[in-house]
Amino acid sequence: MKDEDKKAEALSRRALLEEHRPERIHARLGQAPRSQRVSDFVLGAIDGCVTTFAIVAGAFGAGFSESVVLVMGFANLMADGFSMAVSNYEAVSVEREQADAAARTEGEHIALVPEGEREEIRQIFQRKGFHGPVLGEIVATITANRQLWIETMLAEEYGISRATRRPLGSAMITFIAFIGVGAIPxxxxxFPPLSLTEQFYSSSALAACTFLAIGLCKGLVFSQRAWLAGLKTLVFGSGAAVLALAVGFFLRGFIA
Structure with missing residues (x-):
């Protein structure tokens, strides 16, 4: 291992040790769960750019004028952006309703059959490798706090995280991302002075840069390999555009 690599590893270890000091851990665990707004933004941004550039590619393949591209493009932005926002609103609402329903169910079960629910907690943590007095203490601690008991059951039995999203906020983020990013292509x-071919190639370059940027941001936020995430998003977006372009060229002969 090179000296530079050893120094970098030592610095990384020191940073990790600093982040895992007791007071830092206490402060971090006391914070609210990470917001899911990033996923809402990525969802809207990628879909907005893909669908809009698909219209651009299809229109170019079919030989449509720039006015047709603009009308179809902006009409798609508003209609599809609103549709996606509504869909995301409904999806998040369903998630919250399911979580609320599961919490009510577990609350009723705890009230009606507490021993049965206590046994569920015991078996859950037994499967995690706890036994004997330690297991008994864990069960006693969790079941002594009704809210903790319910939250534990939600996480362990239903796989429901305590990180929740607000339907309206998620819908707004998705809509704004769809409109803002989708308008780039x-x-x-x-710019009328450009020819149709120049406009298409310029739009292609902007769309490619947008796909790459979205993927890079996603990779950085979720601690993934940024360039790999960027290239994956670029490939997926380009694939949709190529399909639209091919369909446009294919149908061109039928509408000419």
Whole structure:
């Protein structure tokens, strides 16, 4: 191992040790769970850019004018953006309703059959490798606090995280990302001096940079390999565009 690598590893270890000091851990665990707004933004941004550039590619393949591209593109932005926002709103609402229903069910079970629910806790932690007095203490501690008891059952039995999203907030983030990012491939068509071919290639370059940027941001936020995440998003987005372009060229002969 090179000296530079050893120094980098030592610095990384010191940073990790600093982050795992008792007071740092206490402060971190006391914070609210990480917001899911990033996933809402990525969802809207990728879909907005993909669908809009798919329209651009399909229209170019079919030989449509720039005015047709703009009308179809902005109409798609508003209609599909609103549709996606509503869909995300409903999806998040269902998640919250399911979590609330599961919490009510567990609360009723604890009230009606506490010994049965206590046995569930015991078996859950027994499967995690706890036995004897330690297992008994864990069960006693959890079941002594009704809210903790319910939250533990939700996490262990239903797989429901305490990180929740607000339906309206998720819908707004998705809509804004869809509109804002989805409009990028249409920007070259707002400059009439460019030819249709120049507009399409400019739009392609902007879309490719956008896909790459979204993937890079996603990778950085979720501690993934940024360039790999960026390339994956670029490939997926480009694949949709190629399909739209092929369909446009194929149908061109039927509408010419």
């Amino acid at each position: 249409l920007l070259p068509y707002l």
